[in-house]
Amino acid sequence: MKQLANLYVQELHPRKQSLTFTRAAGVVAAAAVLAVVFSGASRWYAGQQQIATQRTNHELSQVQQRLTAKQNELRAAMNNPQVEQQITAIEAQLAQRQRLLQQMTSVTAASQTSFAQLLTDIAKADLESIWLQRVIAANSQLTLQGKTTDASALPQWLASFSNYPTLQERQFGVFELRDNSQEAALDFTVGSLAHSSLLSHSVRTAGAQ
Numbered sequence: 001m002k003q004l005a006n007l008y009v010q011e012l013h014p015r016k017q018s019l020t021f022t023r024a025a026g027v028v029a030a031a032a033v034l035a036v037v038f039s040g041a042s043r044w045y046a047g048q049q050q051i052a053t054q055r056t057n058h059e060l061s062q063v064q065q066r067l068t069a070k071q072n073e074l075r076a077a078m079n080n081p082q083v084e085q086q087i088t089a090i091e092a093q094l095a096q097r098q099r100l101l102q103q104m105t106s107v108t109a110a111s112q113t114s115f116a117q118l119l120t121d122i123a124k125a126d127l128e129s130i131w132l133q134r135v136i137a138a139n140s141q142l143t144l145q146g147k148t149t150d151a152s153a154l155p156q157w158l159a160s161f162s163n164y165p166t167l168q169e170r171q172f173g174v175f176e177l178r179d180n181s182q183e184a185a186l187d188f189t190v191g192s193l194a195h196s197s198l199l200s201h202s203v204r205t206a207g208a209q
Contacts, residue, residue, distance in 0.1 A: 114166065118142070121164035129153045136191065142170050143191025151177055151186055158190065 077083050115137055122135065122144075130153055132146040148154060154177075161167035173193040177186050 118166040121166045125157065125160045125164060125167065127153055127157050130157055138194075141192035141194045142167075142172075143174070143189070145187075145189045145191070147183070147185040148188055149185050151188075154188060154190070 118137060119135070122132065129150040130146060130148045132144055134143075134145040136143040136145075158172070161170060171192070172190050174189060174191045176189040178188070180187055
């Protein structure tokens with residue numbers, strides 16, 4: 001015996017919901033709100049970008065103006081004969097001072113080396129009966145002052161100068177011996193006439209003492 005079941009009862013039929021005016025209006029309103037929000041955000045972003053661009057263009061314009069002004073100043077200075085003369089004079093002074101400094105440096109170094117060698121040779125020519133108290137070396141001239149306990153030792157001492165490079169061929173135009181009653185030694189001066197002013201001052205000073 002067959003039994004049939006009716007599956008197409010009213011409760012099991014699929015329901016079709018029609019698009020009502022209210023739902024359609026809601027969807028349209030939501031879309032409109034989104035469009036307005038998106039449009040506003042786009043306009044705000046575009047406005048910010050435009051402001052930043054304008055600010056950058058303004059700063060670039062100011063920099064360009066300053067650069068142009070400096071270029072004009074430099075161009076005017078380059079075409080100014082008085083400024084060119086001043087620059088030339090300053091460059092000449094600098095070059096002259098550099099040459100002078102180089103000469104002074106070389107002369108000072110040479111003088112220090114020569115004087116050191118001179119003192120070395122004088123020390124090598126030392127005699128026990130002679131001791132120096134003053135050495136004057138100026139303008140290639142040499143003057144020696146000191147004391148001796150034996151006057152006859154002075155010629156021997158001077159003759160030994162020929163054995164030393166910085167002492168040989170020295171010309172001595174002054175030779176003085178002075179008896180100092182307060183001491184057993186004699187004061188002597190062997191030197192150049194070019195140092196006569198220094199020697200006379202030394203003699204006056206010694207006499208005053």
